[in-house]
Amino acid sequence: MLKVGVVGATGYAGEEVIKILVRHKGVKITELSAVIDKEEPISSIFPAFKGLLDLMCYKPDPEKMSGNVDIVFLALPHKVSMNVAPVFLKAKKSVIDLSADYRLDQDVYKIWYGIEHKDKGNIASAVYGLPELYHDRIKDAKLIANPGCYPTGAILGIAPMLSAKAIDKGSIIIDSKSGVTGAGRKPDLALSFSEVNENLKAYKVNEHQHKPEINKILSQVAGENIDVIFTPHLIPMNRGILSTIYMKLNKPLDTKGVIDMYRKFYSGRPFVRIYDEGKLPQIRDVVFSNYCDIGLKVTGNTLIAVACIDNLKKGAAGQAVQNMNIMAGLDETEGLI
Ligand SMILES: NC(=O)c1ccc[n+]([C@@H]2O[C@H](COP(=O)([O-])OP(=O)(O)OC[C@H]3O[C@@H](n4cnc5c(N)ncnc54)[C@H](OP(=O)(O)O)[C@@H]3O)[C@@H](O)[C@H]2O)c1
Missing domain, CATH: 3.40.50.720 (NAD(P)-binding Rossmann-like Domain)
Structure with missing residues (x-):
């Protein structure tokens, strides 16, 4: 044990x-x-x-x-x-x-x-602990840099397209909305109930500290420098992050074709679920779970990906335990399903 x-x-x-x-x-x-x-x-x-x-x-x-x-x-x-x-x-x-x-x-x-x-x-x-991309390196790691909450959903929502070189690399816009536990438990006036309740606000627009982390990992996936536009928002919920991601296609693809690409990319990865055409994930589909759910829609030459996670599970503790399971040679899903 x-x-x-x-x-x-x-x-x-x-x-x-x-x-x-x-x-x-x-x-x-x-x-x-x-x-x-x-x-x-x-x-x-x-x-x-x-x-x-x-x-x-x-x-x-x-x-x-x-x-x-x-x-x-x-x-x-x-x-x-x-x-x-x-x-x-x-x-x-x-x-x-x-x-x-x-x-x-x-x-x-x-x-x-x-x-x-x-x-x-x-x-x-240190190995970046996103098992869907770095499973083999995590197996042998002694030090895991567990990913940030925003980067987890955003990277998983974009990686298949960059890997396939199917989007314009300068076109990526990430619009993310997070519940308040994302900022931790310490007291902060901006996070108090009456400031957050019945409110929605953007913050650290394209200058949030998770932006360089997203750029670093997506650049590794793409094999070239990636610089995304990233705007986080705070919403009056305890848990969950929903990221709506816009990407310009550089080849003709329809929604069904993109869904097939994502399913192939995440084949065998137990915690990424790609939705059928016409369906989009909501935070309530993933809250308290270790899943990252992704819905996709092509409109004109734009792909819109909607990625949802629970910030404290797939965005933090769940992913950390997933990494521990891989490092210890246990079933990757133990304790998480
Ligand atoms: N919250 C999320 O959704 C989320 C997602 C991904 C990653 N993370 C990361 O996970 C880490 C923890 O986040 P959190 O949300 O759990 O924060 P948190 O609620 O503020 O908890 C931080 C913990 O660290 C302890 N601590 C603070 N200063 C310390 C020190 N100098 N030495 C030892 N312990 C100290 C705190 O104890 P006291 O409270 O008694 O000071 C508390 O137990 C952060 O680095 C955060 O960025 C969080």
């Missing part, structure tokens, strides 16, 4: 990782930690775990924790993970980092996150 730890256990993503792992057949949770005032059982912090998991949640002590885990999930804010991951890696433990700290090259990281990276030595060995 794999011994697993969660650092940042009291955040939204950490809580979600624990929720999946308590029902997972191949692992035992042995260590939990978070920045907390008082060390107490996780079932006192989250009563939903009463009778399921009464393990103590300690203040962070990565050296001590690394002695009692085989693999650790870091559900920490960016700029924090890069101080913690090297401790586990040095102790020869596998790390799945849910933050952005290992997703970008060091120069790009400095531009978008505003500080010098503190663990440059481990960036090159």
